[in-house]
Amino acid sequence: MTSNSTKKFINLPEKCVDDALEGFVQSHNNVMLVENHRVVVRQDVANLSKAGKVTLLGGGGAGHEPAFAGFVGVGMLTAAISGAVFASPPPSSILAALRAISSPAGMLMIVLNYTGDRLNFGIAAERAKAEGMRVDMLFVGDDCALTSGDKSAGRRGLCGMILAQKMAGALAEMGKSLEEVKATVTAAVKNMGTIGLSLSPCSVPGHGPTFTIGEDEMELGLGIHGEAGVRRMKLLPAAETVSVMLDHMLDQKSATCFPLKSGDAVALAVNNLGGTSVLELNIVTMEALRYLEKKGAAVEQVYAGSLITSLEMAGFSLTLLLLDDVRRSCLNQVTEAPAWPHVFWNVPRNNNLPKLREPQSIAAAQTAEQSNAKLTPDGRDALQRAVRSACEALIARHDHLNALDEGCGDGDCGSTITRGAKGVRLLEGGSSTMSL
Structure with a gap:
């Protein structure tokens, strides 16, 4: 398939993720970047820890924007971490994110069900626990395309992840415990x-x-x-x-x-x-x-x-x-x-679904009736034949008119005129007398 998908507005491929995150943070005043890591964090993160609320980390490879940084904020994620494009973030950066959002109430990592993410987030979780942090993981696998779970890593994580993050964020904001947040969202993912x-x-x-x-x-x-x-x-x-x-x-x-x-x-x-x-x-x-x-x-x-x-x-x-x-x-x-x-x-x-019928102007209806009244039956027949012939001629020249328009416009003149001509034909077919 012919595609221009390789053409992109970037500086250097190896810097595109860092540049994108910097642009995101500069345009949103409620978040900040963790130094030397691709981690976006809520600016009020310290208040969450003091309030004894569960904090939430989401993330994965870049290229899924607005996920995941776009879902950082009150009522959703506390932080989001990004890897390279379509690549899981490294355990060292995930650990840095967990340190940034550490809370005595615990932290929940919401992870897409892909092998790389499971491995890297899992390694980071073990290191965090060794440092005394309270952390758990919730995997989202919502793909319904696979007909069997055999010979696979299970259901892939797709857009259901965003709904899972929204529910987890609401529960954490309510002050629910780590166990309650995980159990409630896990049950939702199964449905x-x-x-x-x-x-x-x-x-x-x-x-x-x-x-x-x-x-x-x-x-x-x-x-x-x-x-x-x-x-x-x-x-x-x-x-x-x-x-x-x-x-x-x-x-x-x-x-x-x-x-x-x-x-x-x-x-x-x-x-x-x-x-x-x-x-x-x-x-x-x-x-x-x-x-x-x-x-x-x-x-x-x-x-x-x-x-x-x-x-x-x-x-x-x-x-x-x-x-x-x-x-x-x-x-x-x-x-x-x-x-x-x-x-x-x-x-x-x-x-x-509510629909509003467009009212016909009384003056327009009277004018149409007066116009028809002035024509003899033979005159009306002749007029209809002329209009019909004009419509057929315009429709037949659809491609030619589009080609002419491409030289000075957007190439749709023939398509627009054809729609109008077909509309006139339908109007003629729906009534024994055309109102012009």
């Missing part, structure tokens, strides 16, 4: 599922695309680093794409299926993998809501936007979380984390 899909690869700075894919293909179930999915298939319209994804996710024959039943209350996260336009993401959100409505699910909250990306990959993921009173309350708690999205709460059922 969570995600599936992703991509149209194109991304590229790590300084390197080429992470994989190749045909212009007319898309890949179902890939990971956030470009790991292989479950299958390639031909490009489909948005509605069919969403159906394929959620059908796979809800397949009860799969060991990793999401256990959705009619009447279940759920939260939905529609995550941009980095290169999907807002226009497309809104369409996908609409189709996901329609699908879940047909399944009898009560979608109470919708989170749509860039949550955990894969650099500039053109694709998206869908995450579902079964809600109960505790999870609902945690998700609804206010947070100051800058990347937490605006939330649509208590989404109306699809068939009750």
Whole structure:
């Protein structure tokens, strides 16, 4: 697949993560960097320790922005650590992060379920315990693409991580114990599922695309680093794409299926993998809501936007979380984390979406009637034939008009005129008399 994904606004590939973190901290006045480490920490961290609250550390490789630094703030993470692009941070930096957020109430590291992260965060946890710190780990594996847990490291961590961090942050803010925070969020992760899909690869700075894919293909179930999915298939319209994804996710024959039943209350996260336009993401959100409505699910909250990306990959993921009173309350708690999205709460059922019919101007209607009244039947027929012929001529020259427009504009003149001509034809077909 032809791609410009290797073109990036960076200085040097080896400095891009440090430069990005410095830019983030300089543009957000509630966080600071730990010297000599890629660690972003809340500026009020000392107050948390004094208040006896659990502190939270999230992180992983860079390239998933706004994760994880974007979710540092009151009500979410206390600190976030970054490795190189798509690489787990080293244990020495993770340990430095734990020292920066040390609290007598304990620290919880929320970690994506990848081998490198499990190893490095685990080593850092053991070293922290040896220094007398109280620390625990919670692994998030929410991938529903794999049909079996055999011959794998388990479910991969995907966008569900962000919902887990939000719930943990709310619980920690409430003053819950380390054990309570971990147990509550662990139970939530077991009732969570995600599936992703991509149209194109991304590229790590300084390197080429992470994989190749045909212009007319898309890949179902890939990971956030470009790991292989479950299958390639031909490009489909948005509605069919969403159906394929959620059908796979809800397949009860799969060991990793999401256990959705009619009447279940759920939260939905529609995550941009980095290169999907807002226009497309809104369409996908609409189709996901329609699908879940047909399944009898009560979608109470919708989170749509860039949550955990894969650099500039053109694709998206869908995450579902079964809600109960505790999870609902945690998700609804206010947070100051800058990347937490605006939330649509208590989404109306699809068939009750409010619509406003545009009223026709009385004067315009009277003018149309007067115009038609002045024409004889033969005159109206002749006018309709002329308009019809003009519309057909414009539609036939769609490509030629676009080509002309490319020389001085954005190349859509033919497309715009064609839409108008087709609209006139529909108007003619819907009435025995065209109102002009």
